[in-house]
Amino acid sequence: MVSRRRRYTREFKIETVKLITDGDNSVTQIAADMEIHPNTLYKWIRLYSEKPQEAFPGSGHLNSEAEQIRQLKRENERLKMERDILKKAMAIFSKDPN
Secondary structure, X not given: OOXXXXXXXXHHHHHHHHHHHHOOOOHHHHXXXXXXXXXHHHHHHHHHHHOXXXXXXXXXXXXXXXXXXXXXXXXXXXXXXXXXXXXXXXXXXXXXXX
């Protein structure tokens, strides 16, 4: 039998992390109660503690640094293409018509 990977909302993850950090229960106890592997909860805690505003962006959404890198790479490719076109144009117009 194939088990499907469960998906959790951003709000659920944040509430679970707050429950762990603010509460008296251990990670293993909360993991057992919610039927989530403890390593998953430790990962959520680490992600949330590093950047709370950007934690758990969701599928298809990138954090601000990754998004900025993606945009810069796209712009770099566009500029390279424009440069190559200008080089070809210079070669065509600089040929001696004689």
